[in-house]
Amino acid sequence: MDPGRRLLVSGLSETELLARIVPLLSVNAGRPTSTLLGPGDDAAIVAAPDGRTVISMDTLVEDHDFRLIRPNGHRTSGYDVGWKSAAQNLSDINAMGGSATSLVVSLTLPPQTPVTWVEDCARGLAAAIAQLGANGCSVVGGDLGAGTQLVVTAAVTGTLEGRAPVLRSGAGAGYTVAVAGTLGRAAAGLAILEDGRPVTDFGPSGEELIDAQLRPHPPLAAGPTAARAGASAMLDISDGLLRDAGRIATASGVGLDLDPDALQQYADPLQETADRLGIDVMDWILGGGEDHGLLAAFPAECPLPPGFTAVGSVVPGRPVVTLASRATVLRGWDHFAD
Amino acid sequence: MDPGRRLLVSGLSETELLARIVPLLSVNAGRPTSTLLGPGDDAAIVAAPDGRTVISMDTLVEDHDFRLIRPNGHRTSGYDVGWKSAAQNLSDINAMGGSATSLVVSLTLPPQTPVTWVEDCARGLAAAIAQLGANGCSVVGGDLGAGTQLVVTAAVTGTLEGRAPVLRSGAGAGYTVAVAGTLGRAAAGLAILEDGRPVTDFGPSGEELIDAQLRPHPPLAAGPTAARAGASAMLDISDGLLRDAGRIATASGVGLDLDPDALQQYADPLQETADRLGIDVMDWILGGGEDHGLLAAFPAECPLPPGFTAVGSVVPGRPVVTLASRATVLRGWDHFAD
Numbered sequence: 001m002d003p004g005r006r007l008l009v010s011g012l013s014e015t016e017l018l019a020r021i022v023p024l025l026s027v028n029a030g031r032p033t034s035t036l037l038g039p040g041d042d043a044a045i046v047a048a049p050d051g052r053t054v055i056s057m058d059t060l061v062e063d064h065d066f067r068l069i070r071p072n073g074h075r076t077s078g079y080d081v082g083w084k085s086a087a088q089n090l091s092d093i094n095a096m097g098g099s100a101t102s103l104v105v106s107l108t109l110p111p112q113t114p115v116t117w118v119e120d121c122a123r124g125l126a127a128a129i130a131q132l133g134a135n136g137c138s139v140v141g142g143d144l145g146a147g148t149q150l151v152v153t154a155a156v157t158g159t160l161e162g163r164a165p166v167l168r169s170g171a172g173a174g175y176t177v178a179v180a181g182t183l184g185r186a187a188a189g190l191a192i193l194e195d196g197r198p199v200t201d202f203g204p205s206g207e208e209l210i211d212a213q214l215r216p217h218p219p220l221a222a223g224p225t226a227a228r229a230g231a232s233a234m235l236d237i238s239d240g241l242l243r244d245a246g247r248i249a250t251a252s253g254v255g256l257d258l259d260p261d262a263l264q265q266y267a268d269p270l271q272e273t274a275d276r277l278g279i280d281v282m283d284w285i286l287g288g289g290e291d292h293g294l295l296a297a298f299p300a301e302c303p304l305p306p307g308f309t310a311v312g313s314v315v316p317g318r319p320v321v322t323l324a325s326r327a328t329v330l331r332g333w334d335h336f337a338d
Numbered sequence: 339m340d341p342g343r344r345l346l347v348s349g350l351s352e353t354e355l356l357a358r359i360v361p362l363l364s365v366n367a368g369r370p371t372s373t374l375l376g377p378g379d380d381a382a383i384v385a386a387p388d389g390r391t392v393i394s395m396d397t398l399v400e401d402h403d404f405r406l407i408r409p410n411g412h413r414t415s416g417y418d419v420g421w422k423s424a425a426q427n428l429s430d431i432n433a434m435g436g437s438a439t440s441l442v443v444s445l446t447l448p449p450q451t452p453v454t455w456v457e458d459c460a461r462g463l464a465a466a467i468a469q470l471g472a473n474g475c476s477v478v479g480g481d482l483g484a485g486t487q488l489v490v491t492a493a494v495t496g497t498l499e500g501r502a503p504v505l506r507s508g509a510g511a512g513y514t515v516a517v518a519g520t521l522g523r524a525a526a527g528l529a530i531l532e533d534g535r536p537v538t539d540f541g542p543s544g545e546e547l548i549d550a551q552l553r554p555h556p557p558l559a560a561g562p563t564a565a566r567a568g569a570s571a572m573l574d575i576s577d578g579l580l581r582d583a584g585r586i587a588t589a590s591g592v593g594l595d596l597d598p599d600a601l602q603q604y605a606d607p608l609q610e611t612a613d614r615l616g617i618d619v620m621d622w623i624l625g626g627g628e629d630h631g632l633l634a635a636f637p638a639e640c641p642l643p644p645g646f647t648a649v650g651s652v653v654p655g656r657p658v659v660t661l662a663s664r665a666t667v668l669r670g671w672d673h674f675a676d
Contacts, residue, residue, distance in 0.1 A: 036390055040589075041505050042433035042573050043394035043496070048386030052374060053495060055478065056381035057442040061485040095380035104395040106491045140393065147399040148487045153444045155493035157391060158381070167379050235380050251378075 009118060010111035014144050017118065024122040025139040027130045034101035034136040034159070044140035046102040046157055053101075054158040054165070056092035060085050062150035066214075070193050078117040080214040082124025085152045088238065090134050091218035091292040093158030095236035097166040097227025100137040100158045100220075103129070108147035121152070124215075132220050163227050170232035171252035171297035177312035178304050180222035180294040182212065183241060183266040184281070187288020189213030191277050202273055209273065218292035222307045226296050229305035234296040240287040242321050242328055244295055245312075249319040252297070257322045258286075258312035265309070286328070347456060348449035352482050355456065362460040363477040365468045372439035372474040372497070382478035384440040384495055391439075392496040392503070394430035398423050400488035404552075408531050416455040418552040420462025423490045426576065428472050429556035429630040431496030433574035435504040435565025438475040438496045438558075441467070446485035459490070462553075470558050501565050506589035508570035509635035515594055515650040516642050518560035518632040520550065521579060521604040522619070525626020527551030529615050540611055547611065556630035560645045564634050567643035572634040578625040580659050580666055582633055583650075587657040590635075595660045596624075596650035603647070624666070 009017060022039055037045035046053070060066055066076050066084070086103060093100045105125060109118060122139075129137050142154075171177075189209035192202050199206045218236065226234055233252055237244045241263075245256045260282075267281045274281035297314055298304060321328050347355060360377055375383035384391070398404055404414050404422070424441060431438045443463060447456060460477075467475050509515075527547035530540050537544045556574065564572055571590055575582045579601075583594045598620075605619045612619035635652055636642060659666050 037503060037505075041503070042430045043392045043436075043494075043503075045434075045498075045503060046391050046393055048389055048391045051386055051389060053384050053386045053391040054381045055384055055440065055442055055493070055495060057444050057479060057481050057491075057493060059444040059446060059481045059483050059491070061446055061483055063486075064484050092380045096383075098381075102393065104393055104493050106395050106397040108397060108399055108489055141395060143395050143397045143491070145397050145399055146402050147489060148401075149485055151446055151485060151489050151491075153395075153397070153481070153489075153491040155393070155395060155442050156381075157393060157495070160383075165375060165379070165381075165383060167375075 007115045008111065009109050009113045009115055012115060017115065017144055020115065021119060021122040024119060025126050027126045027138055032136055033138060035138045035140050038138065039141050044102065046140060049159060050162045052160060054093050054096050054098045054160060055155060056089060057153065057155040058085070058088045058092065059151060059153040071196050072198055074193055074199060076214060078120030079124035081152055082121035083128040083215040085154045086125045086128035087132060087216045087218055088292060089154045089156035090132060090220060091236040093156055094218055094220050094223030095234055095294060096158070096160065097163055097223050097231065097234065098158035098160045099224055100134045100156050102137060102140045102157045104155050105139055105142040106153045107144050108151035109144070110148060110150065111146055113150065132217060134220055161224070166227050166231050166234040168233055168235050168248050168251035171248050171254050171314045172232065172299070173254055173314050173316040174300050175232065175297040175314040176300060176304065176310050177256055177258065177314060178296055178298060178308040178310050180307045181219040182291045182293055184270055184284035184288045185209055185212035186216055186290035187284040188270050188273050191279060195277060202276065205273060213290060216290055216292045219294065219307055222294050225305045225307060226294065229298065230302035231296040231298050234294055237289065237291060237293045237295050239289040241295065242286045245321045248295065248297065249321055253319055255315040255317045255320050255322060256312060257315045257325055260324050262309065262311045345453045346449060347447050347451045347453055350453060355453065355482055358453065358457060359460040362457060363464050365464045365476055370474055371476060373476045373478050376476065377479050382440065384478060387497060388500045390498060392431050392434050392436045392498060393493060394427060395491065395493040396423070396426045396430065397489060397491040409534050410536055412531055412537060414552060416458030417462035419490055420459035421466040421553040423492045424463045424466035425470060425554045425556055426630060427492045427494035428470060428558060429574040431494055432556055432558050432561030433572055433632060434496070434498065435501060435561050435569070435572065436496035436498045437562055438472045438494050440475060440478045440495045442493050443477055443480040444491045445482050446489035447482070448486060448488065449484055451488065470555060472558055499562070504565050504569050504572040506571055506573050506586050509586050509590035509592050509652045510570065510637070511592055511652050511654040512638050513570065513635040513652040514638060514642065514648050515596070515652060516634055516636060516646040516648050518645045519557040520629045520631055522608055522622035522626045523547055523550035524554055524628035525622040526608050526611050529617060533615060540614065543611060551628060554628055554630045557632065557645055560632050563643045563645060564632065567636065568640035569634040569636050572632055575627065575629060575631045575633050577627040579633065580624045583659045586633065586635065587659055591657055593653040593655045593658050593660060594650060595653045595663055598662050600647070600649045
């Protein structure tokens, strides 16, 4: 190969590409692992110590869920995409009150994809597992194939460690509504990426907010902690606080009333960036997804566990989300309805 | 909507599309099921009665793994793609000696995809699970999103029911090499599809062979049966007998010698079709994948269980595949090497 040219995936067989990325996925050397049989056979085997496996799946599609290059020149790396794929999948197990045990990952790659991009994607997957604290979890298998567009699909398994799952349907009137993790930061990062101006125009927080969009940090300890503390309903905030709160309301047959004063603490650090972009900061707090924090309802007698902040309460009546008891339709609820 | 126009996925929200397909996925009404929590929350929960979960993943990409329309006008339906996605994933669990417990499925859909295509895909998934006898297995979750190309990724979980997995690495010299299921039929069907002539030119077997390509029937009872009977190495024949036999040879550090006389019984029914296409029928038997039969090695003292046919033996020496003790490179081994 001409050393001046980048090696593309079209220049390698599936076996050769696998041989390059499997070593990059190793995260559990010398540590306890849920993997009983790793990559290399027809299937992998993962421990399910309490006789149940939690399972979910999420897909990232180029030009829909990420853009390789933005108007301001910002490039989304393979590392970013691998990280985000792992993070959003791990978050689904967290939202049930469980801990992730494995990922399987399918990469659909245009032939002109640089091999380094795929290697970076593997590094991002492994880094997210390790740095987000998904102890015992590994990438145990997957699939590689060609297509016209980059598509990354991961399935995640997890264990509830003997506990009952925390569903969306368990909220009751009088319960406290609380959030773990961040709100609005990923949406702010997306707004910066989609703005035409250079990232440096947004000061040091510009890069941090872009990181929140590209490499979200779901609070993976918070899910099991909430389950142990008695959370009765929970989900991960992937589509925005209002929309996801609406899902708990619908599943539980109750209303959720959010407290604007409590939400202000999430808005304040984003105010300056929002002003610069001419955006109402509360649009990010109420409508911005992808931080992958948790929204949970705790019975009034349960003290909130560390990491959770009260942002409202469950109210009897129609399954709608209100803000200080007022309808949220004015806040763009319709935009986020599905 | 104008009743004369087909409803496209771009005309529905994700929630509306889900509401149409989830009911079509139901296969276990009134039957025992491994599903402890089905679709609708952040994740599903599947039984893992022996404390282990087998997991694998396979992706089908439009224009790579299937074509919506062929030169001879043949259309691949959503039902076909759903069936094949389920079948190839279920086969991976079968190849470990296990039984499938769940599928999660991600559909990436161009906006102009007819909703009926997606509904047919769901029906095909459910039909494969039911008709192939994957008892207790259901589609428990997944993801829906937009892209430029149809991509169907499924992950499958399974149980080993307390048994050890049957790996690729357990073949020993003197063992019997045996096949369950069919060989070469899916490859013959693909050759008919890729030929320009109408399917009817190939007689009644033409449609049957196309069915074998589009809706393969992996022998799902055979995997657990082989494991109980003492099979010491096994995989599913997805890339062709020679190539997959080479994987057992490599993993086990032994040679596999195949018996052309034993393989003749698979070739005979395809001879006329091969002649019509001007193809050497043994290319399909040795090189054709996608039937998703099983290739297994049984210690000499184990009687072959029902459904398995001896096709060769394990020999000491280099990890290569031979045909009547002769090198298989002449048979196109290089074409199938990866």
